[in-house]
Amino acid sequence: MTDLNGSTVFVTGASAGFGAACARRFAAKGARLILCGRRGDRLENLKAELKVPVHAITLDVRDRRAVERAVTALPPEFAAVDVLVNNAGLALGLEPAQEADLDDWDQMVDTNIKGLTYCTRAVLPGMVARDRGHVINIGSVAATYPYPGGNAYGATKAFVQQFTMNLRADLFGTRVRATVIEPGLCGETEFSVVRFKGDAERAAKLYQDTQPLTADDIAECVLWTASLPPHVNVNRLEVMPVAQSFAGLKVARGT
Numbered sequence: 031m032t033d034l035n036g037s038t039v040f041v042t043g044a045s046a047g048f049g050a051a052c053a054r055r056f057a058a059k060g061a062r063l064i065l066c067g068r069r070g071d072r073l074e075n076l077k078a079e080l081k082v083p084v085h086a087i088t089l090d091v092r093d094r095r096a097v098e099r100a101v102t103a104l105p106p107e108f109a110a111v112d113v114l115v116n117n118a119g120l121a122l123g124l125e126p127a128q129e130a131d132l133d134d135w136d137q138m139v140d141t142n143i144k145g146l147t148y149c150t151r152a153v154l155p156g157m158v159a160r161d162r163g164h165v166i167n168i169g170s171v172a173a174t175y176p177y178p179g180g181n182a183y184g185a186t187k188a189f190v191q192q193f194t195m196n197l198r199a200d201l202f203g204t205r206v207r208a209t210v211i212e213p214g215l216c217g218e219t220e221f222s223v224v225r226f227k228g229d230a231e232r233a234a235k236l237y238q239d240t241q242p243l244t245a246d247d248i249a250e251c252v253l254w255t256a257s258l259p260p261h262v263n264v265n266r267l268e269v270m271p272v273a274q275s276f277a278g279l280k281v282a283r284g285t
């Protein structure tokens with residue numbers, strides 16, 4: 031297995047949800063952590079809770095120069111990133127495409143696609159130079175299965191899926207690994223409250239009378255892929271709660 035004790039793990043979007051759960055899981059294995067997100071106070075609280083060295087960066091991954099600066103300015107003891115968990119991301123809105131807010135689409139593209147590529151591009155040369163590392167991208171089942179209102183969000187996650195496979199192609203001949211983890215319905219995180227712009231009641235309804243995945247379920251998957259022996263690469267891992275399945279195609283009559 032890959033020993034994560036003393037390794038350096040960079041988690042984007044660590045101020046909530048999957049990212050915070052990943053930070054706790056990797057910390058329990060003795061990894062040193064680089065944690066970023068826009069809410070620095072949340073990161074500082076997490077840092078205070080964890081018993082491992084933590085470098086917290088208040089960072090908006092949409093800011094390309096800031097991402098480059100943050101990676102260039104990593105303290106020496108954090109500079110050799112072993113695992114990058116590209117988790118920062120969001121869905122905004124569930125309206126049909128013809129009614130969607132273009133600002134929401136911009137923000138999803140800028141965060142889920144561009145931010146993820148900025149972080150990857152900043153960290154990858156070091157991994158390749160050391161011939162060691164693992165990029166773990168958080169995609170979504172929305173990359174593969176269309177649903178009403180999934181429009182731009184699903185498309186950003188389709189990018190994440192294909193970008194990860196193309197990383198595998200480019201990293202051929204190196205020992206650097208790339209994985210995309212694609213969760214389905216997951217409660218407990220701020221995902222739906224963010225998607226519904228603070229409407230906590232609407233968000234809660236989505237998870238009513240069902241057992242969704244938890245943030246810790248996904249953190250376990252992230253940790254598992256990172257812990258596998260260094261010659262093993264999980265390309266793509268799609269994970270749903272048992273309660274979630276497929277709805278099939280539908281046909282509109284009279285159109």
Ligand code: NDP
Pocket residue numbers: 042043044045046047048049066067068069070072089090091092117118119120121141145168169170171212213214215216217219220221222224245
């Ligand atoms: P949360 O809303 O709980 O967490 C999202 C995290 O991303 C927060 O830490 C947030 O931090 C960070 N973030 C958002 N925008 C930026 C930005 N511009 N720069 C830096 N950090 C940012 O959601 P989840 O934990 O549920 O989601 C994490 C990832 O998992 C996302 O990529 C999401 O698309 C994906 N996902 C979620 C599923 C779910 O059902 N929950 C299912 C499938 C995939 P801050 O606000 O402090 O910047």
Ligand code: 8X3
Pocket residue numbers: 169170171172180213214215216
């Ligand atoms: C989050 C899962 O089904 O809300 O990516 O798109 S879903």
